[in-house]
Amino acid sequence: MFDILKNKNYKKVYIMTSKQIVLTGDRPTGPLHLGHYVGSLENRIKLQKTHRQYIMIADVQALTDNYEHPQKVHDNVLQVALDYLAVGIDPQESTIFIQSMIPEIAELTIFYLNLVTLNRLKRNPTVKTEIQNKQFGESIPAGFLMYPVSQAADITIVKAALVPVGEDQLPMIEQTNEIVRTFNRLYKTDCLVEVEALIPKMARLPGTDGQSKMGKSLGNAIYLSDSADTVQKKVYSMYTDPHHLKVTDPGTVEGNTVFTYLDVFDSRVDEVAQLKEQYRRGGLGDMVLKKRLVEVLENFLNPIRERRAHYAQDPQAVMDMLLAGTQKTRHVAAQTMQEVKQVMCLNYK
């Protein structure tokens, strides 16, 4: 891998780095929640130590199904960045960038669209599911249909070797590698890099309603930016065991969301094990557990909330950080694009 830096004399200096490149990111459609933390943010905080990590705020992708709400997308760019900083993503270690400011991604997407058939796009299981969920039917916006191609451009423009994704996103990685292989074969090059998926070991954090997925649209999310009061309210209304009506009733631990959260966030493992036993036997009320979870979550969220408030005092500084990361990414993107255009005979001079 090569890293491009410019020294004071404006000559390019190439510095060898053995770190593997990772691309990850979020669509700025709302603030991040505990599900994001468990599923990916936690992982990124580790990855930034061992990898060369790019984190993309995917505003262009967010617009594919939010094109009628551009202000929402705009506003959430800063909110997502604040969430990143709050949980400990370090802009010195991770390069955070704004997708729409890298025109090379759009250029690469257009080239890739030639290498993918309409049929292949329609066959993508992730897209298929989302078409169903969003009830697009045949009137699916073209931009939405082809966002996997755009994702292939996101990934390959920084030559990522690793992309952390949920299992449901594997078809997208497969599509990317198909494009990479077709491109490299067609244009007799190895300038594009195949990518591997990094699937988190931890199962997905359920929503507060016990549903398998925590999501903004499902209204079952605890946000990293929620106030203590809000967190308490959300935990108090959490799904437990619907048959556990009286304190003395025996309760079920499996699928009981409060226990699922305690397993994730409560470091006092032995105590949690004892509580589970007591709950199963009967004699342990939901409220005791929920109060404990509120305390545990507060211990976790409070420092995040404080850091968030600190950074939120100076939004321009956060934006400057994003612009600097974007600038850095553009150097890399321009280099990839130069190689791409070279092999595609689009190098006019």
Add this chain to the structure above:
Amino acid sequence: MFDILKNKNYKKVYIMTSKQIVLTGDRPTGPLHLGHYVGSLENRIKLQKTHRQYIMIADVQALTDNYEHPQKVHDNVLQVALDYLAVGIDPQESTIFIQSMIPEIAELTIFYLNLVTLNRLKRNPTVKTEIQNKQFGESIPAGFLMYPVSQAADITIVKAALVPVGEDQLPMIEQTNEIVRTFNRLYKTDCLVEVEALIPKMARLPGTDGQSKMGKSLGNAIYLSDSADTVQKKVYSMYTDPHHLKVTDPGTVEGNTVFTYLDVFDSRVDEVAQLKEQYRRGGLGDMVLKKRLVEVLENFLNPIRERRAHYAQDPQAVMDMLLAGTQKTRHVAAQTMQEVKQVMCLNYK
């Protein structure tokens, strides 16, 4: 309309111009032929006097069905530019640019794809016909399916008010205006401009085989760069009246390609009228007519050929002209993109 120039102090200076903006261009897949001249080049030579004309060498669009032959596309960029200069397109009056060097077109295409449904794309009659011609069926490359969206971006990035097209390309203009209206309504702006089609009065020049369309793939074209020998050979083998076997036979003028060409290129209208009469009566051989046409075409093509040879001596100067035109276009494209991103709330700073 506004034109951006930079003065020596690097401040922007806006110069009002009342000239309407025209966008036209060609796919660099082969040299230009007489059909191009009659159908469009002749018109451009006039338009450059009265309009602010952009001429796009559409290499990205050429790649949508030539992605396996990038070198062919590359090489024809220069050939097409030479044809332009040879026929009298003046780079001082027309801005000639290379599509792939305007990344704003790709960016705009990606945004427009959100505003067009898959159904709408499939319904485009031009695309439908070409899908049939190319026998793509359902395995149509996504890039080809959506080239009308990319064309909408080509047109609107320079805010063209007028696009000279053949009648068969009208659906593309319609699609562009649909996108413009949707965009302007959705983002509460008038930054995009609706476009009008300029359809040439002259019917299409038939190929040398009498087929309705002159085309490279049909093998019935006389190229602007053809040698005198080649032109003679092509004219001698031209389609006339298949029932006109002997000189003394009466012949048919209508649909007789030699007469069609004489009508277009021979300025001695009275003589041509007499020849038609004589041909109809009988007693005028095809060879006499063909020799006349060779002479007429030579008078037309020879100066073009000489100018072409002159410019071809210094291909770097031609390329520099293209790069200068591209640079000029980028200023305009960047201005449009800034407005687009402003209304789409993608203006981070």
